[in-house]
Amino acid sequence: KQEVTQIPAALSVPEGENLVLNCSFTDSAIYNLQWFRQDPGKGLTSLLLIQSSQREQTSGRLNASLDKSSGRSTLYIAASQPGDSATYLCAVQNGGSTLGRLYFGRGTQLTVWP
C-alpha cells in the first residue's frame, strides 16, 4: 500500500523567506504526483501536477520537483507571503488496480508572518 509522508508537519517563517516542503512515498510506481493547498475548513486547491516522466513543474513562485526513483518530491516556495499560509498536501496516483485514487500525506501546515 502506498504511504505518503510529509516533512515538516508545521513550519513558521517570516515573510520573504524561500522555503522547501518535502514529500516522500514508498511505492515508486506512480503515475503522477500532485501538490494541493488547503485553507482551514476549506476544499483542496490543486497547485501543481507532475507526471511520472517529468522532473519538475513551475507555476509562479512555486516549483515542484520529482525524483521518482528515490520516492521524493519537494515544493519550493519563493519569496513567501502571509497569503501563502495554509496546509500543503502532497498526493500520488499509483498505476495498476488502484489507478486514479490519490494517496495523501498528512500535510505541512505553513504560517508566514509579516
Place this chain on the structure above:
Amino acid sequence: AAGVIQSPRHLIKEKRETATLKCYPIPRHDTVYWYQQGPGQDPQFLISFYEKMQSDKGSIPDRFSAQQFSDYHSELNMSSLELGDSALYFCASSIIAATDTQYFGPGTRLTVL
C-alpha cells in the same frame, strides 16, 4: 471557470440517521472521486466512478453507497450514521480517468451528534 459543486455544504445528523451528499462535477469531466477527511487527518479515498460505472473502491464502509447518474452527478448515501462518520467529504472530478488533475469541490462538512 466552473468548479465542482457539492451540496449541502454543512449537514448535521443524529446517530443512526441517513445522509445523502451530492456532487456535480465540472462539465465534460467523466470521472468522479469521493474522499473523507476526518479531523486532523489526511483525505482518504472512498470510491470513484468513470462514465457512470464504479471504477475503484477504497475503505468505504458497507453502510455507505454511491452512484453516478446519467448527467454525471454523483451521490454518496450514508446510513446508520455513527459519531466517527463526522468529517469533511470531498468530491473531485477529472476529465480523463487516472492521469489528469483532480479538481476538488469545497466539501460537505458532516457532523453526527
